[in-house]
Amino acid sequence: MLSSSRSRGPRLTCRPRPPESFVLRGVRLFDPSLGLDQAGDLSIEQGRIAAVGEALSASAGAETVDHLAGCAVFPGFVDMHAHLRTPGQEYKEDLESAGRAAAAGGFVVVAGMANTSPAIDSGPLATWVLDQALESADVLVGQVGAVSRGLRGEELAELRELADAGVVAFSDDGRPIGDADLLLHALRYLRGTGRRVLLHLEERSLACDGAMHEGRWSARLGLRGIPSAAESGPLARDLELLRYTCREAAELGIEPVPLHVQHLSSAEAVRLVREAKAQGLPLTAEVTPHHLLLTDERVRSFDQSLKMNPPLRAESDRQVLVQGLVDGVIDCVATDHAPHAPHEKEVPFEEAPFGTVGLETAFAALYGGLVAPGRLGLGRLVSALSAAPSRCLGIEPPSLAVGAPAHFCVVDLGETWRVGVGDLEGKSRNSAFLGESVQGRVLMTVVDGSRRYVRGERHV
Template identity: 40%
Template sequence: MSLLIRNASIIKNDQKTQLVDIYIVDKKIAEIAENIKKTADNVIDAEGQLVTPGLIDVHVHLREPGYEYKETIESGTKAAARGGFTTICAMPNVNPEPDTVEHLNRILAVISKEASVKVRQYVPITKGLTSEELTDQKALLDAGAFAFTNDGVGVQTAGTMYKAMQQAALLRTTIVAHTEDDSLLFDGGVMHEGKRNKELGLPGMLQLTESTQIARDVLLAEATGAHYHICHVSSKESVRVIRDAKKAGINVTAEVSPHHLLLCEDDIPGDTSQYKMNPPLRGKDDQTALLEGLVDGTIDIIATDHAPHSDEEKNGSMIDSPFGIVGSETAFSLLYTYLVKTGKLSLSKLIDSLTASPAKIFGFEEGDLEVGAPADIACFDLTSDIEIRKEDFQSKASNTPFLGWKVKGSTVFTVVDGQVIYQEESK
């Protein structure tokens, strides 16, 4: 099978080049040039709009098995495709957790059948996502696991994390951490411990729950030689610890989520669960530090932490609702509109943070738009204005504070292995 994309505008050194054509044969990019004179089984005209490598998201929740009323592998991957993502990495806090080869194989079988984008499956660091018995890392890797994380909870015991990192270093795999020290969680916190939670009369969550566990873990990573990746960094203190760790030569990488770059506690209008996520929206100075960290390379990549919930679950107070918001379908357009268009972030840095950098960190062959690379491609409309609307979502969920926001950068089409898997309806 072959595909010819005509009139694609691509980025080189932060500048859109002249229009090029992209010729794809047998799932690979075969040629990138002006006015390619070849026939193809399928021809699609990009009409001068931005074409990038397919986006990569190393942090999504697909909810299957166990929570299919929130999301499924089918609906979650369709949502990813609509957002321009062609590779996603699915978290293991499902039921049952893929903490055995048997449980992992069941999930991989559904992915093989139902997924419309490439899905790499995380497995737990410990059985049952507790802080006690380690999973069999080698057996799980041999069965097709991607990396190890207890996302949703922090590993509470330093000894457990140390042993997990020892094994990960031997097997050349990655420990990916949701950092949260439960001993620093008080009174059922639901949002950042700052000024806004006091104004709303809601229990807060100290930033120390995150930064102190990062400080512990980077020293464990140094001692073991493991690659340690930190999920959804949210505080300025965490950025400082990561920056110092990198200066010390420790093999640590980190991600930031779009909502932490775009919002802070000041933006929370009231006691509404659409603004409840973990880690929470923190102070304005934290938001500033996150952007600075992304720009200077302290934070390596952007990941959505796409966390779908039902309308019923996210239709009330923060006290009674689960943590998390969706992000697969809105990440690129929000970041382009409110960071790139405002001059806070370059377009090339945004694209790199969503493509080449995650690919390099985790050893993916995807992430580049070049001859010989996998034909995973996204096209974005940087000129037309759209409104983020619930009824347009491919996800089963719409729990996000960004409904109603006006954006540019909607996805025109998405290609995986040379096949068009998503195409925007005509406006």
């Protein structure tokens, strides 16, 4: 069954608030997609960017905000990979707490993965989550639809119905798509929907019950390792399927469905992405802050917040990931925000669930770790956190252009801080960056022209 009929576009929802009118004085306006980097004022009216310039006069009734002078204003960040735990695991996170964590990190859009309980494998379930976000989330929530029913990898989920409900993409994240025929069929059925398939790459027969990267440190610590081939092996297979479906689509004169690689972790996988992109395949990729900044050596602390899937890998892998982000082979930064309750994480390392939270710290960890030392350009980081993931999800990128919806964040780039549990706004505390020194503090996040997060104030 090949279909080329157009589905409805992605649906993003958040709790509506009355738009505010205010002018930010003396800020640094920074939007790489506009080539904008200048000092000036920013005027917000009726939910939109009303003016950008010097010495703007506030309209009647508009508030003037002077105390953020000198701070940077960025188009709001977009996280295309988060686990919002709703429905079914609201003790770890819910849409309200995830929205709070996201806003505290400068995110204006967050896309929730489908591995909830139940999994989001039908249109009504996706609609239910997006309607919940309309009640409780302070940032825009998008939903990812499952590729397979119940994420079991046996038969396709209700793909067309999910697309019509407005999911932003499709993924069985949390689990790999082991069955090549299932992925092949998904790549055919999704033609014409404008959605891509996001890949969690994991060869389970290699990963087994590994707890960390297989290498020198797993041997030293006596922990079972997950070889990097568990990621690059299935990627090679899936790129062959992509190549095949591209040829098929070309013969039919229709657009192929792109693939997107989630949470790249290994040098081998980056090389495969680089080669496939050079060959013109429709492929995008993301990397997490923890894979860009931390390595397997850290696991010697046996801190369960450092246990994630894919695992933190070797320094040589990390260097290749950073280079991939610098030169654009890796398109996006995504957090893979994965909250877990203390009673789940505070068990022996081998038994702890995979995952770290990441929404609150993503920008500051990367600014402090890569931009401030001169390893990564600020423009590249902001693009990877905003315009690039927007393109992958098929949504309008947040922008500081006059007339655009006011979705932005304000950051004090000079503030260096040590991440503490008090900095985590979500329900869970399993952050790989606890105790780390980071730089750049989000002071305000604005969605649809209303202030959803102001540091030091709690918005209810």
